[in-house]
Amino acid sequence: xxxxxxxxxxxxxxxxxxxxxxxxxxxxxxxxxxxxxxxxxxxxxxxxxxxxxxxxxxxxxxxxxxxxxxxxxxxxxxxxxxxxxxxxxxxxxxxxxxxxxxxxxxxxxxxxxxxxxxxxxxxxxxxxxxxxxxxxxxxxxxxxxxxxxxxxxxxxxxxxxxxxxxxxxxxxxxxxxxxxxxxxxxxxxxxxxxxxxxxxxxxxxxxxxxxxxxxxxxxxxxxxxx
Numbered sequence: 313x314x315x316x317x318x319x320x321x322x323x324x325x326x327x328x329x330x331x332x333x334x335x336x337x338x339x340x341x342x343x344x345x346x347x348x349x350x351x352x353x354x355x356x357x358x359x360x361x362x363x364x365x366x367x368x369x370x371x372x373x374x375x376x377x378x379x380x381x382x383x384x385x386x387x388x389x390x391x392x393x394x395x396x397x398x399x400x401x402x403x404x405x406x407x408x409x410x411x412x413x414x415x416x417x418x419x420x421x422x423x424x425x426x427x428x429x430x431x432x433x434x435x436x437x438x439x440x441x442x443x444x445x446x447x448x449x450x451x452x453x454x455x456x457x458x459x460x461x462x463x464x465x466x467x468x469x470x471x472x473x474x475x476x477x478x479x480x481x482x483x484x485x486x487x488x489x490x491x492x493x494x495x496x497x498x499x500x501x502x503x504x505x506x507x508x509x510x511x512x513x514x515x516x517x518x519x520x521x522x523x524x525x526x527x528x529x530x531x532x533x534x535x536x537x538x
Contacts (some may be wrong), residue, residue: 313378313379313380313381313414313449313489313492313493313496314378314379314380315376315378315496315497315500316376316377316378316500317375317376317378317497317500317501317504318375318376318377318466319372319374319375320372320373320374320501320504321371321372321373321374324372324391324471324504324505324508325353325357325372325505325507325508326348326353327345327371327372327397328357328360328368328369328371328471328505328508329348329352329353329356329357329360329367329368330344330345330348331371332356332359332360332365332368332383333348333352333356348494353506357507357508358468358507359490361507361508367460367472369470369471369472369508370470370471370472370473370474371470372455372471373468373469373470373471374468374469374470374471374474374501374504375466375467375468376466376467376468376497376500377464377466378464378465378466378467378493379413379464380412380414380462380464380529381414381462381463381464381465381493382413382414382459382460382461382462382489382526383457383458383459383460383463384414384460384487385414385463385489385490385493386399386463386465387459387492388487388490389465389467389470389493390471392469392476394469394470394472394473394478395467395468395469395473395477396467396468396469397466397467397468398465398466399463399464399465399466400453400463400465400491402451402457402461402463403450403451403454404450404451405450406444406450407457408441408444410437411433411436411437411440411457411461411462412459412461413433413458413460413461413462414449414462414489415429415460416488416489417488422462429460429473430467432458433458433460436456436457436458437457437536439456440453440454440456440457443456455494471489471505471508474497474501474512474513477494477497478494478497478498478512478513478514479512479514479515481493481494482494482495482498482512482513482514482532483514483515483516483521483523483528484514484528484530484532485526485527485528495513495537497534498512498513502507510535510536511536513532513535514531514532516531516532516534517531517532517533517534517535518534518535519534
């Protein structure tokens with residue numbers, strides 16, 4: 313898996329604070345963006361994050377390039393509806409040189425389960441290649457490709473949705489592959505807006521676990537903003 317932060321709103325915390333401050337300021341957003349002191353930016357952000365008035369967080373966005381993840385992961389990812397996605401197409405891309413796959417550690421842990429997995433993948437990929445060679449369109453041959461098939465996807469989310477995404481997918485109860493991806497995305501985003509993302513992640517980093525009897529019982533360390 314490779315996750316790269318392609319782009320984000322320049323100075324995202326100042327952009328968010330400017331949008332929030334505009335509601336109460338006699339001057340325009342452009343002037344606020346230029347002149348608001350850093351301590352005022354932090355004060356406004358503190359108010360926003362503490363009050364839950366998160367609409368202003370939607371004025372900053374992040375775009376990630378994600379490679380080497382499974383179709384099983386991307387099927388979960390695109391359920392996050394307040395986001396934009398562009399994914400490598402199995403309809404137009406022909407994988408004539410083989411299909412890379414993601415193999416779960418639980419499968420690779422034992423020779424017998426790994427052999428079952430490898431045999432099934434080999435059969436699927438071999439049949440896929442035979443259909444392509446026979447002139448079957450890639451859009452139809454792809455019906456044979458497994459959830460394990462590697463994919464590439466570009467994802468854009470605003471900060472409000474990113475925080476929601478991290479809350480769900482950084483949790484220990486999230487599926488392992490998308491959890492690893494979410495933690496990597498958070499590692500890349502946090503330095504760009506350290507106050508906003510200070511306590512981002514699973515809900516247990518901010519307070520009690522909301523999962524009830526479904527809790528993992530192994531919470532992450534609590535985090536507080538400076």
